[in-house]
Amino acid sequence: GKIIKDVMSRGDLGIVEKGSGKNDLQTEADRSAQRCIIASLTQQYPGITIIGEEGPSTETDEVPSDWLITESDPEVLSKICPPEYITVNPEDIVVWVDPLDGTSEYTQGLLDHVTVLIGIAVKGRAVGGVIHQPYHNYKVVEDPKGRTLWGLVGVGAGGFTPVDPPSDKFIVTTTRSHSDGVVVKALEALQPDEILRVGGAGHKVLMLLEGRAHAYVFASKGCKKWDTCAPEAVLEALGGKLTDIHGNHYSYAKDVQYPDAQGVFGTAKGVNHQSLVDKLPQELRDAFPY
Numbered sequence: 001g002k003i004i005k006d007v008m009s010r011g012d013l014g015i016v017e018k019g020s021g022k023n024d025l026q027t028e029a030d031r032s033a034q035r036c037i038i039a040s041l042t043q044q045y046p047g048i049t050i051i052g053e054e055g056p057s058t059e060t061d062e063v064p065s066d067w068l069i070t071e072s073d074p075e076v077l078s079k080i081c082p083p084e085y086i087t088v089n090p091e092d093i094v095v096w097v098d099p100l101d102g103t104s105e106y107t108q109g110l111l112d113h114v115t116v117l118i119g120i121a122v123k124g125r126a127v128g129g130v131i132h133q134p135y136h137n138y139k140v141v142e143d144p145k146g147r148t149l150w151g152l153v154g155v156g157a158g159g160f161t162p163v164d165p166p167s168d169k170f171i172v173t174t175t176r177s178h179s180d181g182v183v184v185k186a187l188e189a190l191q192p193d194e195i196l197r198v199g200g201a202g203h204k205v206l207m208l209l210e211g212r213a214h215a216y217v218f219a220s221k222g223c224k225k226w227d228t229c230a231p232e233a234v235l236e237a238l239g240g241k242l243t244d245i246h247g248n249h250y251s252y253a254k255d256v257q258y259p260d261a262q263g264v265f266g267t268a269k270g271v272n273h274q275s276l277v278d279k280l281p282q283e284l285r286d287a288f289p290y
């Protein structure tokens, strides 16, 4: 988070177009935050698989020593770890890193849409996640400290206070920078009272966790495994659900294809996920085959 803020305050974002479609940018903040996270995790956990959005690191990728994070969150360490995670083999663990989610919005100054996502998959299932929001409350406080949410399926979550969505209306959140005709068709099928178009997969799941929307619906193949692993784990640790638009969980095993090719469908705790999925017309679902 600090690296992301430092790049922004220096003013030269170093934007590169990744060229794989519209609004697919990378900045110096994406590159540096990924080097920090991957170097820190690799040093502490050499036996696991770590996959980052900005590609594999190179041998020349020395990071400054003060970028190597070694401390742990005492709140998390005070919890009792479920036995299935204690005995898990490092080979069965994949960590999916999105060093900066919401890059488009970052370059446009919509800073609270930005999150840092670190998702932990065990045997292909997204079970652990950290969502760091470096600019949380930046419009209200002068020098925002940011906040860090975490969740582990079977343990719970922390770093924030969950809120239930309102019961008198139905609010859906979706993309603001990667929309198209199919994305809109899916929203229309759900007949929401309100649509909140905001950036970032992490940020949209925050909207579900804080009761600002009931569902996150993106009928498009633009998201990738690092966008959804951490958000899925935190959401599900608190009783929500995140799947593809057919209602099936993605695998986050090390050999999967990166795109979330069947879209994203997330719901807050207490929302009937399957009955919302069932509202999508068959012809729309047919556009997202396995």
Ligand SMILES: Nc1ncnc2c1ncn2[C@@H]1O[C@H](COP(=O)(O)O)[C@@H](O)[C@H]1OP(=O)(O)O
Pocket: 020, 021, 022, 023, 024, 025, 053, 098, 100, 101, 102, 103, 104, 174, 175, 176, 177, 178, 179, 198, 199, 200, 201, 218, 221, 222, 223, 224, 227
């Ligand atoms: N077409 C796309 N090309 C590249 N990235 C995408 C695309 N669609 C979604 N994403 C990624 O998923 C996130 C959520 O999408 P959206 O904000 O449109 O709802 C984006 O911030 C972006 O992650 P990132 O910013 O990490 O590259």
Ligand SMILES: [Mg+2]
Pocket: 024, 025, 026, 053, 103
């Ligand atoms: Mg990106």
Ligand SMILES: [Mg+2]
Pocket: 098, 100, 101, 102, 201, 226, 227
């Ligand atoms: Mg992302």
Ligand SMILES: [Mg+2]
Pocket: 030, 053, 098, 099, 100, 101, 102, 103
């Ligand atoms: Mg990213």
